[in-house]
Amino acid sequence: MASVYGITHGMRNHSVEAPRTILVIGGGVIGLSCALALQRLGSAVTLVEASAATRAASWGNAGHIATEQAEPIASPRMVRSAARRLFLRGGALALPPGQIAHWLPFALRLTRAAAPARFEQGRTALSGLLAQAMPAWRRYVADIGAPDLLREDGHIVVWETPESAAAGLAAWRAADIGTTRFTPLAEGELSALRHHIAAPLAGGIRFIGSGQVADPGRLASTVRAAFLAAGGTERIATVTAIDAGSATLADGTRLTADRVVLAAGTGSAALLRPHGVKVPIIAERGYHLQSPPGIDWPADLPPVVFEDRSMIVTRFESGLRAASFVEFAGHAAAPDPRKWARLRGHAAALGLPMADAESWMGARPTLPDYLPAIGAAAGILCAFGHNHLGLTLAPITAEAIAALASGTTPPVDLTRLAPDRFGRRL
Template sequence: MTRLMPKPENHAAAPQDRTALIVGGGVIGTTTALALQWAGWAVTLVEAEETPRAASWGNAGHIATEQAEPIASPAMVRGFARRLFFRGGALALPPREIATWLPFALRLLGAARADRYKRAHGALAALLAQAMPAWRRHVAALGAPELLREDGHVVLWETPESAARGLAGWQAADTGTARFRALTESELQDWRTRVHAPLAGGIRFEGSGQIADPTHLAEATLARFLADGGTRIVGRVAAVGDGEARLEDGRRLSAAQIVVTAGVASAALLRPFGLKAPIIAERGYHLQAGPAVDWPADLPPVVFEDRSMIVTRFAGGLRAASIVEFARAQAKPDPAKWNRLRRHIAALGLPIGEDAKPWMGARPTLPDYLPAIGRVPGTTGVSYAFGHNHLGLTLAPITGELVAAMLDGKASPVPLEPFGLARFG
């Protein structure tokens, strides 16, 4: 058995009972690892792949503080049919995957009941209110404040009908700490010069933001973690016990605290403890052009709401992302999803050509669209943080801070009870 001991040059004073093992190297795992490290823990991070491909690093880079209302809502149920992929929407329910998505969909409908939605809305809004301050602290501690861009984002509509409907929807929505205003005619005209499709209206959000580049974030996070004495192990964790993890290759690792942050794979790791985590792989797709793309680097993320597509300029290029596909994480990607993106890109005249790199990744999603954060009952050294759906990047630093406070027995800035897996029975 390998004992996770602190590195002497950086953690000589860390006692044996302040060793932590993080299972999963997505944005939740890495930020949690750093939060614990900065709190004085000797931390080992176990990553399944040498080059991470988690949804954390393939997303739109948007810090979505405006999404204070869980997706599992009465409004979602009412608009379900028009969002289906075969009707032009972004929601894909592949018939061959019905055994996977039907049980999840039934749970989602239950979570969207008015009473349950009200509780979930309050819990998510409280968590999101802490998201941007936590990001500021995180990039400052990383020594990379340039990674965080607090320039808001833009939403555009292409017809008068969709503009009126979309504006009314946002006016009725809880946007948390974010606020928005209508685009001026000058601003709207500027977007018309960049987009071929007609634009009938738009709004500009303030209080949201983006990461300058997810790849740079991943590299900076890992570099800081290792420089501060962290240990990174590449391998798949097959099982977790109280204070011990076993890898598929037979290696055994031990630590005083083990935190499961393995996304979709977390459910299987926690099942032996009697915990239910009815998680699904909510698969998203993107296409990305290279860094020489003709798109100003200072433009904020832009949502083409009629097309359920977000376009973000990163240091590494221009990315168009869309699709909510419920399926097994290991199912083959569906080329029809990338083809839909290509048609949207062509209709809008975006500078993303046929040489754009395709990507597909699985967002870990629970039926009520709340993350799972808490301790495993009956253990002294196992906890979890996963299931952040579309909000993994947004909520990563505050999740890390919550886990660090929980393991140190400190008061939590956000009540954790709504995020415990006990809510699933």
Template sequence: MLKILVIGGGVVGRSIAWHLQRRGVQVVIVDPACAERAASWGNAGHIATEQVAPLASRAMVRSLPRRLFVRGGPLDLPPRMIATWLPFALRLLRSTQPRRFAAGEAALGSLLAEAMPAWRRLAAGLGAPDLLREQGHLVAWEDASSAARGRAAWQAANTGTARVGEIDANDRAILSVLSPNVVDAIRFSGSGQVADLDALAAAFDHALIAAGVRIERGTATIERRGAGVHVPGFDADRIIVAAGIGSRDLMAAAGDAVPLIAERGYHIRAAADRWPADLPPVVFEDRSIIVTRYADSVQVAGFVEFGRADAPPDLRKWERLERHVAALGLPITGPFRRWIGARPTLPDYLPAIGRSRRADNLYYAFGHQHLGLTLAPVTGELMAAMVLGEAPAIDCTPFDIARF
């Protein structure tokens, strides 16, 4: 029987393991004990099928000055970490060239077109179809001029299988109660939400363990062995790196240099006593935050901070999130639980999905930036096919790390 070792037990790694075990493969997952800090388990829960245009765009670069944290915006380039983010930023600028951006948009669109069907298959296979909510999401504004600009931008954008529409009377009534400051909003259809991240992790564990997948808590290291690699302490025919931001060092040990950066997000959670249970995620675009209701909590997520994953957190960002909640008048009260996690991001904002050209038994799936939750199931399907020698349903050439 083929033996596969998956390094990384986040939503991408578990999805890969789940798809492989269904094909009769012996799978072991090795994951650090501190996995609760992984972006998989602290994200906004949004299945963002509308995010077809890569964030590495000239429009993003033009908007950068007004989006900086020091000017009240959501994006931070900490001066103390310039040695980390400047080389990444220079590569990102090259990715915004029109030809490269268009190719990236087409490639990302091919993945996102299959994201929701893959989520349906995964949720059903886990025996937890209720984990997937296909209610779309809302985007709201507090200012009439920004609402006009935002509406026009979304209506002109490539949103793939998601569609922009008007809110109905019920949405309007709920928003007026949530925040008296909201002056306009739109509703997306075709996007979705995971109902609860803790429940998703539990459903994965139950299904994987029942199928005979072994989950080891620990840190894996990669060493060269002939034309391939191996992980000390594990017997595996093939190794898959799906370790989020930790993938950079693992791939380097195999000889693959990957320009992966930690794009850190800051979130706060509180009891959901007064937040409507059936309300889909709400983006308050003027403040660049998204609010999501989970089973027993409501989460406010925001900020993009480029730097090192192990850098101390910036307390000002959590404090600003709490001020946003107060300024919007949202029915969310403390005490707040604070979370920080590192999104693994590559300069062109495309994931890395493929087989190493430097080690014949090494595969990889990481760098999903803000779309890890969204793309996990389809990534699992593609990787399972690739590892078993089949042609993936989607052309993965654009996601080969050799592009760097």
């Protein structure tokens, strides 16, 4: 079998005939990657996306391939520390009072998912995905003919006080960091970084085994171009209903196919609800600022996490991006300008060249156990709910979906990632 950017890797079954036609609902990084992988099976793939603009969380993230995040965020440690991480106390966790109807039920489910036994089960499942994430990324960029989109230079974490440096280092030493490792920053590395940072730096570590994309915008355009060049069809439309073999658009048009793949992010729950599948997804919103190109920041510096400020700064080809915040709300809720104001304050305090930065807000699709939904439900192939790890897990998710569509064994164990694991509403 020809390689579908490596989806034959880890498959043990003989392939059955691939579906002749497939609809993929959702054009973020997960949906677009799935469409490309399914197309490589020989299927005729139609990608349906609500907007041609790349404004989704898929393209507004920090560009970090976070292979070190092997522990689900729904953890005992996160629950214990939630109060001190609140936005009103200077942290990154925002629970807007006006959105309590959205986040309170979700928070209660998250607390249950963070129980030690369930957390350990989740860690096993997530570790299996992340162990394959970087190899899948290498296959992915090779397949689209753009290996330079992947930078495997790790990332840096820094602290601004001796106290936070000691506490942060201890926390990372106790954490499960998957296939990555880290080393303390040498004094020479810290000195070089201080040249670009106005605030004091008391210490830091460099991760090895993580990475970044060179530019999210170029990633989006390159993958879409590869998909279209190979005969894929893209349709800009809103999907109002789906089943195992069709999708209904807002104008009443009904598209049919042999299989349907649902990768609609926060919109996935509403499309599954008529089939009795309960998906307690929430819009976990993040904010960023991005400078224009040509700023004074080293082009070869990997992402830098300012852990005291819960902020990550990444140099892209298109400029410097500072990202932060975990805000639980409804997808349609208005952005909170205070988040951008705080980001601008952090940027000014650090001396970052972001005076002319543009602001952005997007919604990460998040499930209470902080695991994605990958698998079949009501006859529909699902790939959504990747929270902070959508970019990281896009290629391996696409390989798994292509395997399911072709009747072969996925390269990772999907048992605990079932889309209907939260029960069915009958």
